[in-house]
Amino acid sequence: MNRERDHVFYRNSKKSYPTAVRGEGIYIHDSTGKRYIDGSAGAAVVGIGHGVKEITDAMVLQAQKISFAHGSQFTSEASIELASRLVRLAPEGMTRVYFLSGGSEAVETSVKLARQYQVERGKTEKYKVISRWTSYHGNTLGALALSGHSGRRRLYLPLMLHTPHIAPPYCYRCPFGLQPETCSLECAADLERTILYEGPDSVSAFIAEPMVGATAAALIPRPGYYEKIREICDRYDVLFISDEVMTGMGRTGKNFGIDHWKVKPDMIVAAKGLSSGYTPMGAVIVKEEIHRAIQEGSGAFVHGHTYSQNPLSAAIGCAVVDYLIKHDLIGRSAQMGEYFLKALKSLERHNFVGDVRGKGLFAGIEFVKDKKTKEPFEPKLKLNALIGNRAFEKGLITYPGGGGADGIRGDHILLAPPFIISKEQIDELVGILDRTFTEVEKELAR
Numbered sequence: 182m183n184r185e186r187d188h189v190f191y192r193n194s195k196k197s198y199p200t201a202v203r204g205e206g207i208y209i210h211d212s213t214g215k216r217y218i219d220g221s222a223g224a225a226v227v228g229i230g231h232g233v234k235e236i237t238d239a240m241v242l243q244a245q246k247i248s249f250a251h252g253s254q255f256t257s258e259a260s261i262e263l264a265s266r267l268v269r270l271a272p273e274g275m276t277r278v279y280f281l282s283g284g285s286e287a288v289e290t291s292v293k294l295a296r297q298y299q300v301e302r303g304k305t306e307k308y309k310v311i312s313r314w315t316s317y318h319g320n321t322l323g324a325l326a327l328s329g330h331s332g333r334r335r336l337y338l339p340l341m342l343h344t345p346h347i348a349p350p351y352c353y354r355c356p357f358g359l360q361p362e363t364c365s366l367e368c369a370a371d372l373e374r375t376i377l378y379e380g381p382d383s384v385s386a387f388i389a390e391p392m393v394g395a396t397a398a399a400l401i402p403r404p405g406y407y408e409k410i411r412e413i414c415d416r417y418d419v420l421f422i423s424d425e426v427m428t429g430m431g432r433t434g435k436n437f438g439i440d441h442w443k444v445k446p447d448m449i450v451a452a453k454g455l456s457s458g459y460t461p462m463g464a465v466i467v468k469e470e471i472h473r474a475i476q477e478g479s480g481a482f483v484h485g486h487t488y489s490q491n492p493l494s495a496a497i498g499c500a501v502v503d504y505l506i507k508h509d510l511i512g513r514s515a516q517m518g519e520y521f522l523k524a525l526k527s528l529e530r531h532n533f534v535g536d537v538r539g540k541g542l543f544a545g546i547e548f549v550k551d552k553k554t555k556e557p558f559e560p561k562l563k564l565n566a567l568i569g570n571r572a573f574e575k576g577l578i579t580y581p582g583g584g585g586a587d588g589i590r591g592d593h594i595l596l597a598p599p600f601i602i603s604k605e606q607i608d609e610l611v612g613i614l615d616r617t618f619t620e621v622e623k624e625l626a627r
């Protein structure tokens with residue numbers, strides 16, 4: 182391809198991107214014939230694998246019938262079907278699904294829905310949404326305001342609403358200096374403290390990723406954490422929104438990440454794996470009570486987008502969910518996840534590997550300068566990018582990130598391959614990481 186004719190505004194204009202031409206299973210092929218293992222499924226997107234024929238068949242079939250009808254004028258068989266599939270996957274009592282075209286849009290929708298729900302029940306002063314530091318909820322201004330990642334927020338701070346953030350459940354770097362075996366879940370108690378400071382009458386919802394993805398690579402709160410969060414939310418009449426954009430649709434080995442705790446959220450935000458990347462798509466799954474408050478109140482959710490309930494996307498979503506179920510890929514994510522985590526743990530022998538963690542096929546590796554003190558590397562080294570680039574050269578795609586330790590410092594990579602990955606392919610993936618780490622360690626020692 183002649184790059185002089187390339188008018189695409191890329192994320193990074195200094196970077197030269199290979200051209201992706203084909204996807205098949207866990208692999209992406211570029212225009213030079215190079216093959217990459219999609220070790221992070223893009224950004225934890227592709228669950229069922231690339232190039233699945235059943236999905237393209239469903240896509241064509243729906244497009245031949247109807248691709249677009251505006252959600253304010255029509256419903257479609259496809260969206261009715263997909264909503265019922267998602268309700269079956271979601272915890273009991275979550276009975277309605279609002280469709281969107283991506284994760285950030287879905288997060289913003291959940292926040293607006295929380296606000297309208299409170300107003301419909303006469304709690305007109307409730308509007309604040311509390312979130313956590315070391316979190317990511319999207320890049321639109323509302324979702325970014327909730328996100329707790331200093332690097333992504335800094336430039337846009339003057340444009341954003343200030344919203345309260347609490348401490349993350351980051352056991353490897355406990356913000357309270359405690360040990361998970363003996364702590365009293367001070368990180369969950371921080372929610373109660375913050376609700377009280379803000380004024381319970383003003384707080385409408387709390388939003389959290391059940392396991393943190395982009396900003397800290399598979400942070401998994403200890404048992405009891407969400408049970409305590411749920412209790413606090415109930416005590417102060419605050420909705421609990423589980424942002425499952427990364428952790429949903431089987432990624433962690435259960436339908437949704439929150440299913441690992443004995444807790445039901447009030448809303449679930451899903452995207453990425455919902456369509457497995459075959460179309461841009463998001464959804465908010467809500468409990469009956471929230472829908473009923475609007476249905477029996479004003480009757481209309483004051484919200485909507487051009488592509489809400491898009492029939493083509495919904496048909497693709499149906500085909501993806503059917504494929505997940507037919508091939509028991511959620512069970513496979515749980516089972517392969519165990520093998521994956523064990524294989525990744527073998528990398529702990531590298532000096533700069535501080536922590537290896539994960540659930541299902543959602544795993545993270547955190548890098549430290551010193552294993553004992555857990556001191557992070559200097560951000561100017563850009564270690565996460567260096568590791569990501571070296572692995573990419575060797576044909577392995579990872580999702581590098583930083584800022585986990587204090588918003589600025591901290592390096593990690595997120596690994597989240599498609600659920601169809603085999604043991605042999607896991608061995609190959611981990612082998613490439615091993616060689617990459619050896620090479621980078623040598624570079625650091627120079």
Ligand SMILES: Cc1ncc(COP(=O)(O)O)c(C=O)c1O
Pocket residue numbers: 224283284285286288317318319320390394395424425426427452453
């Ligand atoms: C937990 C979480 N929420 C929301 C988003 C935003 O989704 P999108 O990029 O589709 O807008 C992301 C994206 O990575 C995410 O990981």
